[in-house]
Amino acid sequence: MRFWKLAAVCVPLIAASAGAAKAEDLVIVLKNATGSVLNSFHTSPVGVEEWEDDVFGDQVLEPGESMELTIADGRDVCEYDMRFEFQGDELETTTDTQDLCELGEYTITE
Template sequence: MRVTLSLFLAAGLAAIAQPTLAETLSFTLDNQTPNMIVQFHATPADGGTRTELLKKKGLYGGQSRKLTIADGSDACVYKIRAVFEDDSFYDVRDEIDFCENDTYTLAD
């Protein structure tokens, strides 16, 4: 019994020591507004740290760019916010599943 319990505990500790595999999600942001987006934030829908994805590189209206979410999370579903050059912002009401969608279009 003692050997079995020791093996069970060792297996449990090994499972805890394994790193959690984080998702790296890539998608194309398509800006179909007339305004430049200066920040694009993504926050896991179930809570977590907000990540700014444009990295101080604006995205002009009519352009698109591939972005990557590498926030250390295993989340697929995110809440997003676009901030425009005039400091106005747009919070997307629906949560976006970036595991299922490889393009997100922001339009007027």
């Protein structure tokens, strides 16, 4: 009888923690197919009105290079607004919206 009482308490807790485990970091490969240095890359889930922190941190993405990035926001969403800021005046800031879970890889072009 004691086993069943313990199971009645533990099973819902395990089920709840399994649901919470769905919120994972999103890993994508970003490729810079432009002729300019990409200085910063901001993302925000669709519907969030403010840009979140620069995913690059102190890094930049040189022309022709690619980088594996982790969007570690703990959310379980896939559709993100993205903002790309380039060095110099050659390319303007660019924005786009994509399902990053489905893509897994994104190439920024001029």
